[in-house]
Amino acid sequence: MSEALKGVRILDMTHVQSGPTCTQLLAWFGADVIKVERPGVGDITRGQLRDLPDADSLYFTMLNSNKRSVTLNTKTEKGKEILTRLIEECDVMVENFAPGALDRMGFTWERIQEINPKIVYASIKGFGPGAYEDCKVYENVAQCTGGSASTTGFDDGPPVVTGAQIGDSGTGLHLALGIVTALYHRTHSGKGQRVECAMQDGVLNLCRVKLRDQQRLAHGPLKEYPQYPNGEFGEATPRAGNASGGGQPGWAVQTKGGGPNDYIYVIIQPPGWAPLMKTIGREELIEDPEWATPEVRLPKLDQCFAMIEEWTKTKSKFEVMETLNALNVPCGPILSMKELAEDQSLRATGTVVEVPHPTRGSYLTVGNPIKLSASPAKVDRSPLLGEHTDEILGAVLGMSAADIEAAKAEGAV
Numbered sequence: 001m002s003e004a005l006k007g008v009r010i011l012d013m014t015h016v017q018s019g020p021t022c023t024q025l026l027a028w029f030g031a032d033v034i035k036v037e038r039p040g041v042g043d044i045t046r047g048q049l050r051d052l053p054d055a056d057s058l059y060f061t062m063l064n065s066n067k068r069s070v071t072l073n074t075k076t077e078k079g080k081e082i083l084t085r086l087i088e089e090c091d092v093m094v095e096n097f098a099p100g101a102l103d104r105m106g107f108t109w110e111r112i113q114e115i116n117p118k119i120v121y122a123s124i125k126g127f128g129p130g131a132y133e134d135c136k137v138y139e140n141v142a143q144c145t146g147g148s149a150s151t152t153g154f155d156d157g158p159p160v161v162t163g164a165q166i167g168d169s170g171t172g173l174h175l176a177l178g179i180v181t182a183l184y185h186r187t188h189s190g191k192g193q194r195v196e197c198a199m200q201d202g203v204l205n206l207c208r209v210k211l212r213d214q215q216r217l218a219h220g221p222l223k224e225y226p227q228y229p230n231g232e233f234g235e236a237t238p239r240a241g242n243a244s245g246g247g248q249p250g251w252a253v254q255t256k257g258g259g260p261n262d263y264i265y266v267i268i269q270p271p272g273w274a275p276l277m278k279t280i281g282r283e284e285l286i287e288d289p290e291w292a293t294p295e296v297r298l299p300k301l302d303q304c305f306a307m308i309e310e311w312t313k314t315k316s317k318f319e320v321m322e323t324l325n326a327l328n329v330p331c332g333p334i335l336s337m338k339e340l341a342e343d344q345s346l347r348a349t350g351t352v353v354e355v356p357h358p359t360r361g362s363y364l365t366v367g368n369p370i371k372l373s374a375s376p377a378k379v380d381r382s383p384l385l386g387e388h389t390d391e392i393l394g395a396v397l398g399m400s401a402a403d404i405e406a407a408k409a410e411g412a413v
């Protein structure tokens with residue numbers, strides 16, 4: 001068993017969520033991730049949404065596992081000198097500052113390449129080149145400008161943002177792929193390169209099927225959407241409620257209990273029709289020409305799911321799951337965060353892990369969702385602010401104890 005990215009050293013100048021998600025993934029794969037933070041302040045999320053006074057927030061701890069923290073004021077002369085040395089010693093540099101911030105520090109891409117021609121320099125910005133390139137961007141801005149919000153929610157309601165952090169964590173994932181690809185390229189070219197991901201692009205990539213539907217719309221109504229056949233289709237891909245994005249109709253139907261998450265998502269595939277109708281007590285519809293084929297069902301999907309719901313309302317979501325899975329009818333209970341936190345199989349696979357922490361006690365986090373057979377990820381706690389400053393300046397940069405003390409006295413670290 002070995003760490004897949006062992007030996008790769010990452011200069012992590014990321015903050016908030018998008019960049020830290022990326023570098024956390026690389027750290028789980030074994031890269032040595034050195035997180036650079038402003039002295040005395042650190043990543044702003046350390047203090048955001050705090051649940052405990054004087055302890056790093058869950059926002060921070062859940063996005064910065066397995067990293068080392070060094071404090072550095074990159075706006076001092078000594079700080080710039082140390083940053084230059086770090087660029088020399090690292091294989092990858094990652095940042096998600098506001099547009100132009102790194103240039104203002106004096107570290108343009110040209111300068112970074114001069115310092116270390118083999119470095120992979122990766123960055124996240126809200127937008128790519130164009131009208132909005134100078135804008136600061138957060139999660140929901142990306143969801144709204146990347147096509148997710150206009151296609152999420154119900155037809156008669158406003159646009160809705162999703163709970164999944166597709167703008168931040170989604171773009172972090174895209175960037176991580178760009179980085180390992182550039183590292184692979186470096187193994188035979190010997191050269192580093194620049195990797196850029198715009199959050200708008202990342203969200204649009206995840207909304208690919210909605211751009212598919214935009215083009216289909218020119219050729220007639222989208223028959224799997226709840227607007228068909230009675231509602232209006234405008235000029236753009238509409239919000240589809242809970243309709244399936246694929247070719248198989250699906251909907252979230254209510255189950256016994258009446259709670260906010262007592263629902264199950266049921267998909268009707270052609271082979272599932274007969275067993276499903278038999279189970280819900282509507283055997284007469286199995287061969288009925290008005291109901292028997294996907295084509296004739298399309299205009300009355302609402303009635304199909306209403307019939308199914310009559311039955312699901314008599315069972316818990318887990319009972320429905322058990323019954324329908326045995327019949328090969330794809331379905332998924334709507335699981336709450338409480339249920340996911342308590343799920344024993346997610347604990348067993350390391351997807352949900354409990355991590356000890358010196359100042360806040362144990363906390364729950366999502367471990368590495370990507371499983372490598374020869375390189376299993378171990379999740380370690382996030383670092384305290386500047387916890388590894390001396391160790392990094394000494395062991396990585398070769399600074400003497402006196403040099404380190406001088407840098408501290410100058411306020412550079």
Ligand code: COA
Pocket residue numbers: 015016017018019036037038039072073074075096097098099100101102104105124125126135136137138139168
């Ligand atoms: N030492 C000295 N100064 C530092 C520093 C350090 N170690 N780290 C950061 N700074 C400075 C920056 O240089 C910048 O200074 P400047 O404005 O004088 O150039 C300042 O801190 C603020 O950094 P910035 O990135 O602009 O933070 P912000 O809080 O103003 O904006 C975001 C936050 C997220 C909106 C912005 O960084 C952004 O748009 N990032 C790209 C998109 C993104 O990733 N968004 C999602 C975040 S989850």
